Amino acid sequence: MDWQAFWLTTRLAVLVGAILAAIAMPIAYWIAYSRWRWKFLVEAVVALPIVLPPTVLGFYVLVALGGRSPLGRWWQSLTGHTLAFTFEGLVIGSVIYSLPFAVQPFAASFAGVDRRLILASSTLGASALRTFFRVIVPLSMPGLIAGVALSFAHTMGEFGVVLMVGGNIPGVTRTVSIDIYDQTQALNYAGANTTALLLLFLSFTMLALVYGLNRRAGTTWPWKHS
């Protein structure tokens, strides 16, 4: 059992979950309430990681982070090394990869908040920000929990993007799923099995928690509940 890989993966997943909680909320708010006619294009872009092969996404992220891209050069000038094959690069790739898993349940639950409550909040003098935090967020809790939990679990188990962007550097970019791959390649089936079982158990617990918390909100895919 490679505890180093396990610890690294957990750190990555927690970080990605936290970052997504912050950046997916404004995106989801905009998607839920904007009346812009081209909004569907943004929705499509956000949903892309669901359908793109992780290698495609990983490839573009790698190119974008590499020394030839403006972003990569800027990072290099700041830190002296590129983002590719680093933990930070892994975080960026994972955030993009898990974005729809946070944005979609967030947006669905924001849109599901009774519009009359939002108007009532405004007539009582509340600003849009106060309405968001005092009314919309509390009433969207099941969707918010589902979104964070799903992106956490999704990051725990990701493989393709990690392999493309991070490679396989122990303690830096070697995650649990890559560890399982390595052990299988080395014909160490017993070791692979232990790690795989643990990941299976963790993912199940996570999803059971999400569905358990959402029980009252109706049984459906967590990101589609209203």
Add this chain to the structure above:
Amino acid sequence: MNDFSATSAPVSSELFVSISKKYAGGFKLDVSLTASPGITILFGSSGAGKTTLLDCIAGLASPDSGKIAVSQKVFFDKNINVPLRERGVGCVFQDLALFPHLTVEKNIQYGLAHLSSQERVRRCDTILESFGIANLRTRKPRQISGGEQHRVALARALVTNPRVLLLDEPLAALDAITKSKIIRDLRVWNHEQRIPILYVTHSREEVFALGERVLALEQGQILADGTPHEVMNAPLQETVAQLAGFENVFSSMVVHTNVERGTMSCRLEGTEVELETPLVRAKSGSNLRIGIRAGDILLATVLPQGLSARNILPGKIMALNQRDMIVVARVNCGVEMEVHLTLAARDTLGLHTGQDVWLVIKTHSCHLMTG
């Protein structure tokens, strides 16, 4: 009763609205009104434009043109459209919109965020007391009864000391006793505050229960304005179904209205015959249908005198037919009217075809409907 006037400067304000708003479907709201402190009732059937009017005042909708102001504070004008959260308009709509995740106490304090926490608690306690809901403070909306929810919604709107209060059928779902208790509390509160309250309803009982002043709104226009007695004692315009049982139905045009006396004159279409009818919410020149029951018309062989009935029309009997135990007389008095008589009346008066007679019709025997 409570100490609102002691805790906040008494507001004395007047609501001024003069707006028009057109909808794609052809509906047009065109309203001018001034509401003094106290309850002003907006009465009208659904689709009359009541809710649209409230939405424009609250800031949930914008008029095409016009002006909305409370005292010196202009909400809407050519270049002004104050966002709803800055208008200080208290709203209680039929669905109440209590925050389900907050306790009664937190619901009521929601609009007081700008105050210190001590002041918030104090104001909240005061209004909880005066609305008799202090025992509910830690409950969630779904844990209290419908009547209690209405009290909480009213308290939540009033605790912010709004400039004007808009109530859109806020009590429609309640039983009469609960309703009257809440109205009493609202009155007590407003006795201290003296702000304009617009109260939308389509219930006649509520109009009389509340009544300081009634505005009758139909098809986007204010057709009557006065005390509940003045406005409501003019009977409602009747529906097609109600008028269907009338033997005599005529098209007519309103010649003039006499608002003080609660009557108006209508000329029957294609004739010079004018009837005095009860006042309904219709303007001079508009077209109404008049229904008169054949059994409500008196027939006289000489010109009657000293009668209270206002409509006495000369005519000639065109036909007399017995139908079971009644006599059906057809009398031409410019239009042909059907009159029902008893057999005894026919025999005593010695009625016959071609005879000159007078028809007597009481004002309130004339039932009116639009179109």
